[in-house]
Amino acid sequence: MSARSMEGNNQVAAPTQARSASVPNTKGPDVKPRLLLMGLRRSGKSSIASVVFHKMPPNETLFLESTTRIQKDSIHSFMDFQVWDFPGQLEYFESAFDLEDIFGSLGALVWVIDAQDDYLDSVARLNRTILTVQQFYPGINIEVFIHKVDGLSDEYRTDTFQDIVQRISDELSDAGYENAPVHYYLTSIYDYSVFEAFSKVIQKLIPNLSTLENLINTLANNCGFEKTYLFDVLSKIYIASDTRPVDMACYEMCSDYIDVIVDISELYSWDHPVRKRLGDQIQEAESHVVLHDQTMIHLMEMNKYLCLVSVIRNPEAKDKRGLIDMNCRTFQDALNEVFSRSWEERSTAQVGSATANK
Numbered sequence: 001m002s003a004r005s006m007e008g009n010n011q012v013a014a015p016t017q018a019r020s021a022s023v024p025n026t027k028g029p030d031v032k033p034r035l036l037l038m039g040l041r042r043s044g045k046s047s048i049a050s051v052v053f054h055k056m057p058p059n060e061t062l063f064l065e066s067t068t069r070i071q072k073d074s075i076h077s078f079m080d081f082q083v084w085d086f087p088g089q090l091e092y093f094e095s096a097f098d099l100e101d102i103f104g105s106l107g108a109l110v111w112v113i114d115a116q117d118d119y120l121d122s123v124a125r126l127n128r129t130i131l132t133v134q135q136f137y138p139g140i141n142i143e144v145f146i147h148k149v150d151g152l153s154d155e156y157r158t159d160t161f162q163d164i165v166q167r168i169s170d171e172l173s174d175a176g177y178e179n180a181p182v183h184y185y186l187t188s189i190y191d192y193s194v195f196e197a198f199s200k201v202i203q204k205l206i207p208n209l210s211t212l213e214n215l216i217n218t219l220a221n222n223c224g225f226e227k228t229y230l231f232d233v234l235s236k237i238y239i240a241s242d243t244r245p246v247d248m249a250c251y252e253m254c255s256d257y258i259d260v261i262v263d264i265s266e267l268y269s270w271d272h273p274v275r276k277r278l279g280d281q282i283q284e285a286e287s288h289v290v291l292h293d294q295t296m297i298h299l300m301e302m303n304k305y306l307c308l309v310s311v312i313r314n315p316e317a318k319d320k321r322g323l324i325d326m327n328c329r330t331f332q333d334a335l336n337e338v339f340s341r342s343w344e345e346r347s348t349a350q351v352g353s354a355t356a357n358k
């Protein structure tokens with residue numbers, strides 16, 4: 001839906017039958033999966049979008065103005081998608097809104113609940129939203145961010161989580177939906193939890209996730225990696241990892257290491273008029289660091305958007321860098337084949353042949 005029709009068009013085109021939108025169509029060049037950020041005012045939607053996708057320092061979100069119209073953000077990365085940030089006060093189920101335009105090509109609906117505030121109203125609105133969405137678009141993933149948990153004690157956090165899950169599950173089962181695709185996350189912009197949650201949300205939109213995980217598992221097992229993440233460099237959400245359990249400290253270390261490498265690359269990668277190339281340069285950044293406890297972090301850029309970061313606890317790893325690099329390069333070839341974005345090549349070729357035919 002265009003912003004114009006959101007504001008004033010009274011034409012209603014409510015869908016009349018259930019549609020499945022669980023697997024977004026990411027194959028065509030025009031169809032981008034959409035993430036909707038919804039929730040009450042001041043729950044933290046714009047802050048989440050700004051911190052995750054625009055690298056805004058969390059403290060600066062204090063100065064964000066309230067959103068008054070739908071903010072549409074196009075993210076161009078390994079996979080193109082859109083993030084729509086909804087104003088908290090918007091009643092999108094009013095007849096003025098075209099549900100098909102909002103939920104039609106949806107990847108996921110992220111509902112943000114302010115856990116530091118009275119959340120009953122938000123939960124009630126979320127329940128209404130889920131029931132409507134389930135009726136018309138039963139395949140949509142509903143991702144509930146129980147947000148701003150940084151200010152809460154561990155005990156209160158757990159109680160709040162359980163209470164919210166219970167209230168939503170009760171309402172859904174009363175309405176006859178036993179297995180609705182609703183997932184819950186405890187999040188805060190002041191730590192890595194919001195990146196972790198967004199990683200999980202995005203992963204569900206990747207059509208080749210299981211292939212990627214298999215490839216990463218094979219690599220990690222062959223090289224003795226403790227944990228490996230495939231990161232989107234821009235947002236620092238990870239789009240896949242090996243299937244060992246995620247360790248937050250490990251994730252933080254890898255994520256911080258990307259920042260270090262990006263900063264250093266920015267310092268040294270620009271063309272200096274006096275600097276001479278010593279020889280052929282490899283295209284992608286490669287780096288490793290050995291920490292005080294002999295843990296090695298190994299980073300290798302895979303393409304313009306993605307980089308592979310691994311944690312290796314084996315002290316002998318630093319003597320086997322060549323082998324590790326070679327295995328990572330083999331993984332890179334396989335990865336780029338999976339993400340060849342063949343539709344882009346196809347459409348470029350079509351444009352080329354159309355131009356040639358003129």
Ligand SMILES: Nc1nc2c(ncn2[C@@H]2O[C@H](COP(=O)(O)OP(=O)(O)OP(=O)(O)O)[C@@H](O)[C@H]2O)c(=O)[nH]1
Nearest residue numbers: 042043044045046047061062066067088148188189
């Ligand atoms: N403590 C804490 N505060 C947060 C967090 N996330 C956002 N905030 C604060 O919450 C306030 C509201 O955040 P916004 O992002 O503007 O909220 P919004 O949901 O976009 O609000 P509307 O645009 O009015 O719908 C800001 O002062 C943020 O700094 C968090 O994780 N923890």
